[in-house]
Amino acid sequence: MNAPTDLISDTLARILADKYAEVRERSAETPLAEMERKARDAGPTRDFTGALCDAVAEGRVGLIAEIKRASPSGGLIRDPFDPAELAKAYEAAGAACLSVLTDGPWFQGSAEDLAAARAACRLPVLRKDFMVDPWQVFEARAMGADCILLILAALSDEQAHELEDIARSLDMSVLAEVHDRRELDRALGLETRLIGVNNRNLKTLVTDLSVSDELVPLIPADRIPVSESGIRTPEDVRRICRDGARCLLVGEHLLRQPDVTAAASALIHAIPG
Numbered sequence: 001m002n003a004p005t006d007l008i009s010d011t012l013a014r015i016l017a018d019k020y021a022e023v024r025e026r027s028a029e030t031p032l033a034e035m036e037r038k039a040r041d042a043g044p045t046r047d048f049t050g051a052l053c054d055a056v057a058e059g060r061v062g063l064i065a066e067i068k069r070a071s072p073s074g075g076l077i078r079d080p081f082d083p084a085e086l087a088k089a090y091e092a093a094g095a096a097c098l099s100v101l102t103d104g105p106w107f108q109g110s111a112e113d114l115a116a117a118r119a120a121c122r123l124p125v126l127r128k129d130f131m132v133d134p135w136q137v138f139e140a141r142a143m144g145a146d147c148i149l150l151i152l153a154a155l156s157d158e159q160a161h162e163l164e165d166i167a168r169s170l171d172m173s174v175l176a177e178v179h180d181r182r183e184l185d186r187a188l189g190l191e192t193r194l195i196g197v198n199n200r201n202l203k204t205l206v207t208d209l210s211v212s213d214e215l216v217p218l219i220p221a222d223r224i225p226v227s228e229s230g231i232r233t234p235e236d237v238r239r240i241c242r243d244g245a246r247c248l249l250v251g252e253h254l255l256r257q258p259d260v261t262a263a264a265s266a267l268i269h270a271i272p273g
């Protein structure tokens, strides 16, 4: 689905400008020390990286199934929208983990969506948001997230390492997301084993699975590649498996199906023999 042409003007930059303003405002309302206390009182995490490894070891795709109401590229994707219902449907399909959008202005997501999804199942949950500040990492744990996303295109190396260190101190996993070779080299300087390859160009919103064809084979064997975006069919899954990945992050295709469980299961079990 092609985004409206007025959005194709570095969407990521526009989202990040909004995000910095949002964090300034919200961190003034809830100071860092208070948010850190909430994070440290939030209870134990669920093992996000371990859940992916377990699925792959059992011969399934390690599916990170995404829950989002809308997106810049897809517009309104699912309505009515029930995060708890979707979480249960993905768990029934055999998904390894969830990804829940918490950005409001561009995705109509919320912390409440993440909490509702996590409470409805036993799956570990990625907070899908644009992380740029330590306050957000503590906020992620406080809302119940088990993993955060670090988009290398949005961060300096210093920022990425600082946010990763905080996430690890809170026993959260980190998905480091890249879209080109330079970002991949930078991501390999982080500790996390999870390397996300986003097939979507977050500036132009163009999605192309050839990004995974190029980058996944370059990821060292001690890391865990995760192909993200634009994945729709079992053949897409087999193509990405041929690249060398067994973990996928899929949202829009699943969310547009009447039977989410069946759609997710078809991708989970598409691994070539």
Ligand SMILES: O=C(O)c1ccccc1NCC(=O)[C@H](O)[C@H](O)COP(=O)(O)O
Residues within 6 Å of the ligand: 011, 012, 066, 071, 072, 073, 074, 198, 200, 202, 205, 228, 229, 230, 231, 249, 250, 251, 252, 253
């Ligand atoms: O999806 C967008 O339009 C978008 C725009 C700008 C920044 C991020 C964006 N999406 C985040 C993602 O990459 C996807 O939510 C995720 O990879 C799932 O992709 P899909 O299966 O194509 O919904």
